[in-house]
Each structure stands twice: as structure tokens, then as C-alpha cells.
Amino acid sequence: MGFKGLSESSVRFLLGAGAVAGFFLVWEFLLTYVFVFNPFFITKPSLMWGATGDLILSGELWKDIYVSGTPFVFGFAAAVVIGIPVGVVMGWRRRVAFTLDPFLTALYASPLVALAPLLIVMFGVGVKGKTILIFLLAVFPFIFNAFAGVRSVDNLLINVVRSLGGKERDLYFKVILPSTLPYLVAGARIAIGRGIVGIIVGEFYAASEGIGHALIWFGDMYQLAHMFVCILVLMIIAVIFTQGLRKAELAIAPWRTQETR
Amino acid sequence: MEPYIRSTDITLTFTPKNRDAVTALKDFRIELNSGEFVSIVGPSGCGKSTFLNVLLGLLKPDKGEMEIGGKKITGPGVERAMVFQEFGLLPWRTVLANVELGPELKGESVASRRPRAQELINLVGLTGFEGHFPHELSGGMKQRVGLARALATDPEVLLMDEPFAALDAQTRDLMQAELLQIWDKHKKTVLFVTHSIEEAAYLSDRVIVMTKRPGRTKRIIKINLPRPRGYEMRLSPEFNDIKLDIWNNLKDELNARE
Numbered sequence: 001m002g003f004k005g006l007s008e009s010s011v012r013f014l015l016g017a018g019a020v021a022g023f024f025l026v027w028e029f030l031l032t033y034v035f036v037f038n039p040f041f042i043t044k045p046s047l048m049w050g051a052t053g054d055l056i057l058s059g060e061l062w063k064d065i066y067v068s069g070t071p072f073v074f075g076f077a078a079a080v081v082i083g084i085p086v087g088v089v090m091g092w093r094r095r096v097a098f099t100l101d102p103f104l105t106a107l108y109a110s111p112l113v114a115l116a117p118l119l120i121v122m123f124g125v126g127v128k129g130k131t132i133l134i135f136l137l138a139v140f141p142f143i144f145n146a147f148a149g150v151r152s153v154d155n156l157l158i159n160v161v162r163s164l165g166g167k168e169r170d171l172y173f174k175v176i177l178p179s180t181l182p183y184l185v186a187g188a189r190i191a192i193g194r195g196i197v198g199i200i201v202g203e204f205y206a207a208s209e210g211i212g213h214a215l216i217w218f219g220d221m222y223q224l225a226h227m228f229v230c231i232l233v234l235m236i237i238a239v240i241f242t243q244g245l246r247k248a249e250l251a252i253a254p255w256r257t258q259e260t261r
Numbered sequence: 262m263e264p265y266i267r268s269t270d271i272t273l274t275f276t277p278k279n280r281d282a283v284t285a286l287k288d289f290r291i292e293l294n295s296g297e298f299v300s301i302v303g304p305s306g307c308g309k310s311t312f313l314n315v316l317l318g319l320l321k322p323d324k325g326e327m328e329i330g331g332k333k334i335t336g337p338g339v340e341r342a343m344v345f346q347e348f349g350l351l352p353w354r355t356v357l358a359n360v361e362l363g364p365e366l367k368g369e370s371v372a373s374r375r376p377r378a379q380e381l382i383n384l385v386g387l388t389g390f391e392g393h394f395p396h397e398l399s400g401g402m403k404q405r406v407g408l409a410r411a412l413a414t415d416p417e418v419l420l421m422d423e424p425f426a427a428l429d430a431q432t433r434d435l436m437q438a439e440l441l442q443i444w445d446k447h448k449k450t451v452l453f454v455t456h457s458i459e460e461a462a463y464l465s466d467r468v469i470v471m472t473k474r475p476g477r478t479k480r481i482i483k484i485n486l487p488r489p490r491g492y493e494m495r496l497s498p499e500f501n502d503i504k505l506d507i508w509n510n511l512k513d514e515l516n517a518r519e
Contacts, residue, residue: 160349164363178353
């Protein structure tokens with residue numbers, strides 16, 4: 001078609017951006033000309049545009065992002081720092097895995113958001129309670145994916161490093177961790193989604209600020225345009241993190257991205 | 262002369278989970294002189310590779326011990342290095358970083374290991390590919406990296422576990438000739454495991470023919486062909502006689518059923 005001479009990445013961007021723009025246009029069109037518009041039931045992009053302006057100009061949006069983002073960053077970072085070593089050691093030391101497995105499996109399988117009210121009671125509605133909730137939700141993908149990654153390590157490479165005089169520490173850093181990297185990236189994708197669930201649930205109960213709280217509050221007030229903006233903001237945050245992850249993978253694992261392309 | 266590598270009767274049994282125990286080696290004994298090129302041929306599963314892993318220090322035998330230069334082998338050591346059949350290159354490392362692995366694990370500084378790694382890369386004919394990752398290389402090139410990596414720790418003994426088995430026939434011929442050149446220049450002791458009678462006859466000073474599992478030495482055949490050996494030598498009647506001799510020793514082991 002008309003894409004000759006464009007690089008694949010520009011085609012990708014044009015098609016992607018075009019699809020998003022088209023989606024909003026169709027939405028606007030349908031609610032303006034086709035269906036009867038009921039603002040208590042649904043909103044449309046033009047109203048959301050105004051609501052975005054509102055939220056930005058009043059400074060509320062930034063404040064909410066900051067309030068929600070802080071525990072997200074803390075909780076996610078803690079999930080990385082704790083989850084990866086736990087998963088790697090579990091994968092490499094079977095007895096550690098046997099010991100921890102019942103707890104982890106039970107916690108991963110159960111709806112941890114059920115713990116949210118308890119955590120709020122114990123740690124309050126501030127940064128602490130939300131950080132712990134987000135951590136709990138995000139840590140398991142890291143543990144289990146690191147575990148799976150270690151189990152998949154090529155034994156030959158272990159023998160190579162051992163035969164050249166490598167110690168346990170060298171095995172971890174020169175073989176196990178690099179082989180586990182693709183699994184960790186996949187785990188991080190899942191963890192981002194779960195972490196965002198943590199933000200919202202953490203702010204459902206008794207919170208007075210944050211994106212999750214704003215979402216609920218605007219819903220209660222039937223300010224659907226504002227509510228949708230909050231949903232969009234959460235989506236955008238998730239997309240930014242996922243894209244950042246892709247970029248980070250490119251930077252730290254050039255051998256992989258060349259392989260898969 | 263005292264042999265450089267010597268083993269008492271080595272016995273090793275594997276007991277895999279939910280399977281019957283397998284005796285891979287039974288009273289296997291070997292003597293290698295310094296600087297010698299020795300090949301081991303034998304039927305599949307006769308314990309050739311197992312023996313290399315014992316010598317490398319990765320497996321402990323149930324019975325018997327090995328000595329190298331008068332010292333008992335208790336684990337991996339710098340005087341031994343292995344070239345693996347499936348190359349065993351770290352996919353996340355460039356050619357240069359793979360070659361430097363051994364010295365790096367020994368704690369050598371970049372300044373001292375880099376020039377040597379570069380020298381070896383040149384030696385195996387990979388100049389210009391230092392920054393490539395393994396998946397960008399052909400099989401022959403990968404095994405050149407494997408060879409350079411093994412040489413990087415400057416071992417006395419090179420253990421080679423069917424190193425050319427995964428390569429196509431022409432690349433294989435080429436690599437064999439290059440290995441002989443490198444061996445001639447660096448005077449390593451080489452223990453070479455192979456399935457190929459031709460390869461064993463062409464490369465070695467002596468060929469050890471092993472029995473079927475549990476593996477023991479069936480015969481040791483001395484290859485009295487002059488060196489350096491060229492490709493033409495492979496077409497000579499003497500060479501064919503040697504191949505036939507190896508084959509006659511090996512064939513009963515291949516036919517035998519347990």
C-alpha cells in the first residue's frame with residue numbers, strides 16, 4: 001500500500017497510533033450521532049478531553065499519580081530485590097524449593113487482594129500499607145519465573161564454567177542469572193499488571209487520595225468523564241512500564257533480542 | 262619414562278532415579294605420556310565421555326583414582342581443559358568474552374587476559390569476529406571459539422569430547438588439520454574421544470579401542486605414521502590398514518547385544 005519506503009518501526013507506529021485515534025473517533029461519533037447519550041451511564045472522548053484539562057490544571061492528577069506511584073515504585077522494587085534471589089536460590093537448591101513451595105503456591109494461587117483490608121488495618125492507608133500490598137502481588141511472578149528460569153539452565157554451561165574453575169558464585173552470576181533473564185522479563189510484565197491492581201485495591205478502602213481513590217470517587221459522583229481519565233492514566237502507566245521493560249531488555253540482553261528478531 | 266597421566270582401575274556407576282543402575286566404566290585404566298595425542302573410540306554409551314568427565318574433575322569415580330603429573334585429581338584444575346561436542350559457549354557473551362572466560366574465572370586482570378585471548382582468536386582464524394555472539398557463528402566457527410577458550414587457560418592437557426561430531430564433513434576435515442597444526446605448535450597432551458575411526462587414525466599417536474558398556478580397554482593401537490600428516494596420507498594403503506585394524510577390534514563390540 002502506501003507504506004513503501006518507510007521503516008518497519010514507522011509503519012508500526014503509524015498503524016498503532018492510527019488505530020487508537022480511530023477508536024476514539026468512532027466512540028465519539030457513535031455517542032454523538034447514533035446512540036442517545038446518557039452522561040450517567042457512559043462518557044465520550046470530547047468530555048474526557050475536558051476532564052483531563054480539569055485534572056491537570058487543578059494539579060490533582062499529578063498529585064494522585066505521585067501518591068499512587070510512590071508505593072508502586074517501592075513495592076515493585078522490593079518485589080524485584082526479594083523475588084529474584086528467592087526464586088533463583090529455590091531453583092538451584094532443591095531443598096529450599098521443597099521448603100518454601102507450599103507457602104508460595106498457596107499465596108500465588110489465592111486472591112491476595114482479599115488481604116487488602118487486613119493490611120490496611122495493620123499498616124494504615126498510607127504508603128506503607130499500599131507498598132506491602134503491591135509487593136505481595138508483584139513478588140510472585142518474579143519468584144516463580146526466576147525459579148522456572150533456573151530450572152531451564154543448560155547443564156552443559158554449568159559444566160563449562162565449573163571445569164574452568166568457576167565457583168558457586170560464578171555459576172550464579174555468569175550462567176544462572178543470564179539464562180534466567182528472559183523469564184524475568186516475562187515475569188516483570190505480569191508483575192506490572194498485578195502491581196496496578198494493587199494500587200487500585202489499596203485505595204478502595206478508606207483512602208483519601210491517589211489514582212485508585214480518584215477513580216472510585218468520580219464513579220460515586222457520576223463524573224464518568226473524570227473516571228475514564230483515571231482509567232486511561234492507569235493504562236498509560238502500564239504501557240509506559242511495559243515499553244520501558246522492552247527497552248531495558250534491549251539494552252541488557254542484546255544477544256536475545258537479536259535472536260528473536 | 263613415567264606417564265604424565267595415569268589412572269588406577271576406574272569404576273563408576275550411575276544410579277538414575279527410577280531406573281536400574283548403569284555401570285559406565287569398570288576397571289578402566291589409562292596411561293598418557295606428556296605431549297601425546299591419544300584417541301578413544303568405542304561403541305555409543307561405552308563410557309568414553311564419562312571418563313573424560315572424571316579426568317576433567319566433574320565426576321568422582323566410585324573406585325580408583327587418577328593422577329596427573331604425579332598429583333591426584335580431586336576436582337577441576339587449570340592444567341586440564343575440555344572442548345565440548347555441543348560447544349558450550351555462553352550465548353550472552355561475545356567471542357572475545359567467551360575465550361576470556363577461563364582466565365577471568367581465575368581472577369586474571371583484563372590487561373593480562375585480553376592480549377592472549379586476541380592471540381588465540383587469531384590462531385583459530387576468527388580475527389574480526391571478536392564482537393560476534395555465538396548465534397551469529399556457524400558450527401565450525403563455534404567450535405573454533407571452543408578450542409580457543411580451552412587453550413586460553415594454557416592447559417597441559419586438552420580433553421576433546423567428540424568436538425567435531427556436530428560439524429559437516431568438510432568443516433570437520435578442515436578442523437582436524439588445524440587441530441594438528443595447533444597441537445604441533447603448542448605441544449599439548451590431547452585425549453580425544455570420537456566415533457570416527459578415520460578421525461582417530463588420522464590424528465593420533467595411539468588409539469584406545471573400548472569395549473561396550475561397562476567400558477574397559479579392549480586394545481591399544483599405535484599409529485606409526487609420520488608427521489606432519491597431510492590429507493594425501495589418508496589415501497595411502499598403510500592408513501587403510503590401520504583403519505581396518507581399528508574396525509576389526511571395534512566391530513564385535515558394536516554387534517554384541519547385552
